[in-house]
Amino acid sequence: MLQLTDLYKSFHQPDGDIKVLDGVNFTLDEGRSAALLGESGSGKSTLLHLIAGLDRPDSGSIQLQQREMTQLTDSEWNEVRRSELSLVFQQYHLVPTLSVANNLQLQARLCQRLDEEFRDYLVERLGITRLLRRLPHQLSGGQQQRVAIARALLHRPGLVLADEPTGNLDEGSSDAVMQLLVDLVSQAGSSLLMVTHSPAMAAHLDAQWQLHNGQLTLIEEQ
DSSP states (O other): OOOEEEEEEEEEETTTEEEEEEEEEEETTTOEEEEEEOOTTSSHHHHHHHTTTSOOOOOEEEEEEEEEEEOOOOHHHHHHHHHTTEEEEOOOOOOOOOHHHHHHHHHHHHHTOHHHHHHHHHHHHTTTTTOOOOOOGGGHHHHHHHHHHHHTTTTTOOOOEEEETTTTHHHHHHHHHHHHHHHHHHHHTOEEEEEEEOHHHTTTTEEEEEETTTEEEEEEEO
């Protein structure tokens, strides 16, 4: 599904370059999930942004379903993000003027993959049936996160990228939402790569990797 080879990324500063990724190598197989752990500032979110095409590496290879992604144009990346990827952020990025129902269907409609039966299943499993007519500002943080998860999965993307998806939730809510996310990703037939600072959240996934000094190291794998 995803293969990273010799990935390098530095940020240019007036007092010198800051090397964030120093030859990262990583593979995520189809249908598998992995957690990316690391200290704040270690480059976890940077790596996720490179995989999503929101930033460009200095050098190295990013292959998604055996397609080289580093040479894509911006418009080609937009199409990939619309149809093959989904992103779940700590901030939910719901459209404030759209109802819950329209928010969760937005990406699936854009790529013409709206499966109404799967939509109804996601809505029921995530417990948001009674919220469909509400606007995002009328929801709690946990409710908004559940809507964002439904939106990310409805079109059955090949790869879901999640950046601290439960970071704004309390411990009890985080565990429940995390288990739902893992279950639903599996049922959508997707792979999942999640950035987290929490070993408890990482333990829900198939493998745990540590990013330290620009290098990825496998900690544990099921």
